[in-house]
Amino acid sequence: MAAKGEGDDEKLAGACLGGADVLPAPQNLSIHSTNMKHVLTWTPVIVPGERIHYSVEYQGEYESLYLSHVWIPSHWCSPTEGPMCDVTDDITTTVWYNLRVRATLGLQTSDWSILEHGFNRNSTILTPPKIEVTKDGFYLVIELEDLGPQFEFHVTYWKSEPDAQAHIKVVKSGNIPVHLETMEPGVKYCAKAQTFVKAIERCSAFSQAECIEVQGDALPLALALFAFVGFLLLLIVVPLSIWKMGQVLRYSCCPTVVLPDTLKISNSPQKLISYRREEVEACAMSVLFSEELLKAWI
Numbered sequence: 001m002a003a004k005g006e007g008d009d010e011k012l013a014g015a016c017l018g019g020a021d022v023l024p025a026p027q028n029l030s031i032h033s034t035n036m037k038h039v040l041t042w043t044p045v046i047v048p049g050e051r052i053h054y055s056v057e058y059q060g061e062y063e064s065l066y067l068s069h070v071w072i073p074s075h076w077c078s079p080t081e082g083p084m085c086d087v088t089d090d091i092t093t094t095v096w097y098n099l100r101v102r103a104t105l106g107l108q109t110s111d112w113s114i115l116e117h118g119f120n121r122n123s124t125i126l127t128p129p130k131i132e133v134t135k136d137g138f139y140l141v142i143e144l145e146d147l148g149p150q151f152e153f154h155v156t157y158w159k160s161e162p163d164a165q166a167h168i169k170v171v172k173s174g175n176i177p178v179h180l181e182t183m184e185p186g187v188k189y190c191a192k193a194q195t196f197v198k199a200i201e202r203c204s205a206f207s208q209a210e211c212i213e214v215q216g217d218a219l220p221l222a223l224a225l226f227a228f229v230g231f232l233l234l235l236i237v238v239p240l241s242i243w244k245m246g247q248v249l250r251y252s253c254c255p256t257v258v259l260p261d262t263l264k265i266s267n268s269p270q271k272l273i274s275y276r277r278e279e280v281e282a283c284a285m286s287v288l289f290s291e292e293l294l295k296a297w298i
């Protein structure tokens with residue numbers, strides 16, 4: 001009998017698989033992480049005329065040490081069609097994770113391909129935040145891009161002057177305008193920011209500083225407007241106060257009182273008239289003084 005060759009072995013293996021080729025496993029697994037967004041990628045498996053699906057699983061430190069190396073399907077990528085998977089929601093702690101991928105075509109599945117080196121989210125790349133520095137009236141305002149709930153921002157701002165002191169403000173979330181301080185006219189103000197992620201205790205580099213200046217004539221115009229309004233109020237309030245004072249003097253100095261007959265003075269009518277005349281003249285003089293003062297003001 002002729003000896004069985006290697007070609008016969010390959011034909012036998014093909015017959016055991018129903019005559020179908022073995023589905024290759026995905027290759028070149030890598031993970032890219034920027035600003036706490038973690039994306040696993042791989043080289044796609046190509047089968048002409050067919051659509052390949054992929055399954056992604058992960059294994060954290062807890063699963064590896066305490067659950068007998070159990071693998072957990074990825075939240076968003078079991079299955080998925082594209083050669084990538086966002087595993088951000090799967091990487092929830094700052095420990096080492098293993099990840100693996102396999103291809104599926106109908107009832108065929110490939111072998112698992114495992115990420116060569118484990119991944120720890122502490123290695124994510126933190127980029128400087130995008131900022132916009134504006135003014136709201138006389139307030140210096142900064143707005144930062146929204147990078148998610150894990151991010152806060154350290155904002156540094158200062159007057160663009162020699163030996164000017166820099167100030168720091170912590171902003172808890174992005175996409176909200178934040179007032180930093182009141183600006184002086186004719187002075188340039190600058191601001192920059194960096195991100196801070198408490199979960200990994202790391203900061204990004206600072207963004208490029210952005211500066212803005214309030215025009216020098218803005219504040220004098222506002223003061224002139226306030227002064228004009230105050231003058232109008234003064235023009236109304238002071239005459240009313242003088243008139244009210246005259247009324248008070250008039251009714252306090254010259255009250256209209258009718259005496260009963262039993263209290264009338266029994267002196268001669270001439271003395272009574274003289275006494276009343278002096279009292280009326282004193283009252284008239286006080287009222288006349290208040291009225292003259294009001295006319296002089298007007």
